[in-house]
Amino acid sequence: MSLKFSDEATSKLEVLYERYPSKQPVILAALHLAQKEFGDLRDEVIDLVGETLDLSSAHVYGVATFYTMFRRKPGGKTSVRICTNVACMLRGGYDVLAAFEEKLGLKKGESNDEFSVIEEECLAACANAPAVVCGTKYFLDVTPDQVDEIVEFLKSNPHPESEVA
């Protein structure tokens, strides 16, 4: 096998094994770490996670494709998750999404090296709608005219989701 987890990731996984009766429950953590280290969960990454946790690749594939935060193809460094669910919709969430799409030249679901634009379901920030989350950074009560500033900020301060993996 050509791919390997870093020593740091391996030691994180070993700490987690102690907290569960088998290795299988560590799969979400392992997939988050794998996406951090390899950028996406292509087939050989799925195989690596399976080998590491003594699980079949089919099992790992089944889990990885169930959860929306895992990606099978490369994405941007910063994922911009823009909520358009009801609380955000009622206060202009779709206008905010459109402003990001225009500013970045990306439609929802598309990526370049720097950014992925994701139309997100409710982010549990309804009291500050519309809400946008990028890694550990929240942008709250967002208006379309703030989007230029947010994008410039993220260009010089990327917030990859892997910062917490």
Place this chain on the structure above:
Amino acid sequence: MPAEIGTVLVTRRFGDEENKKITSYEAQGGYKVARAAMVKTREEIVDEVKASNLRGRGGAGFPTGLKWSFVPKDATDVHLVVNCDESEPGTCKDRELVYWDPHLLIEGMIIAAHALGAVHNYIYIRGEMMREYAVLVKAVEEAYARGYLGEKIMGSGKQACHITVHRGAGAYICGEETALLNSLEGLRGQPRLKPPFPAIKGLFGKPTVVNNVETIMNIPFIVEKGGQWFADLGVGRSGGTRTVCVSGHVEKPGVYELPMTITFRELINDICGGVWKGRKFKGLIPGGTSMPPLGESEIDVPVEFDALVTDERIKPVEVTEGVNFDMGGGRELRTMAGSGGIVVFDDQTDVVALTSRIMGFYHHESCGQCTPCREGTGWMDKICKRLANGEGKVGDVELLGNIANGIAGNTICALGEAAAWPMMGFLTKFRSEFLARETVGKADGNEGEAA
């Protein structure tokens, strides 16, 4: 004597970044209640929680003490799992609660774990809550370093209590307790058939209690001040305060901890500054988008759990005009308090578009396991979209009611109801607006208001 406005328990440390540090929490008396609870018996604590009338704050409002008492008395290897997968649209309290006061959650878990005889305990946090995950991980590490968690906690010499923060990866369905358990076990997050209930056979096949974040954060107050004190803060069978999240078209949206007795109208006008931009109220969603909405004539009802189920000022949900939806045995459905996510909409709101967005959500989030939900949410999504886009067909409204009625009660988990109830609820309260969108195939050629 019910609580007055200003009585706050779980939200009292909101707003100050210092508060989430263990030193600050300890300086305010933190972890003293947990230490004192270690010498109480399991039964004493469970009885106190039963007496408190604490009801689950995740959505169903099930009595917490009763849930705990379902765990067999002689059980070993019990698990406590805290559900922090908050994803119900309109709900934003748990995210704020763990961010501002993570140690209150940990202290509540230590007490609950003691009462349940649980050693290995988990907090399942939603994948998208990356900032809050970092806060929780740090707080748990602090609690281990101080000896509140670990093998022999608080000098007890015998009791062990472990907490592991388990991060999800994006799936609304994992907020359903058995889907959450499957996800925790390293599987796809699909719900399990019940029975067996988690209290008998849950995580890793062992007796398990799954409680919401806010529910557990109330435990230290109950154990410190007594179940009766907590029950007296509430009303009827609902103890304590109610943390609501108000969003949408109000002047001051926010997370507010309030008396159970406050009505929706008081909440909007006195707490939230009224409907925004001087507009008029049209309707609200009372407890997350899975709950049937309320119209103008129905908001003088308090936010308390039982009131929303039984108050006759709330019109029962219909399948079609004049035919009430049957929840089983002829029981009517009005609405429910749900997760406390209150979404207010003004008189300029297109309710058809709003409903369409809700149906799009449940279609996206159906796990695909049960046919009525997998197919039915897709059909409702498709039909709502065409109604909203001015391409609605004659008969669509009746079809929507029939589809929703066919989903409810016929699925493994409550996601089926979560989609069907608001569908029928919006049709019941705003039927004429839906009918006005049935433009295709109409004899008089009325094009309707397309947008």
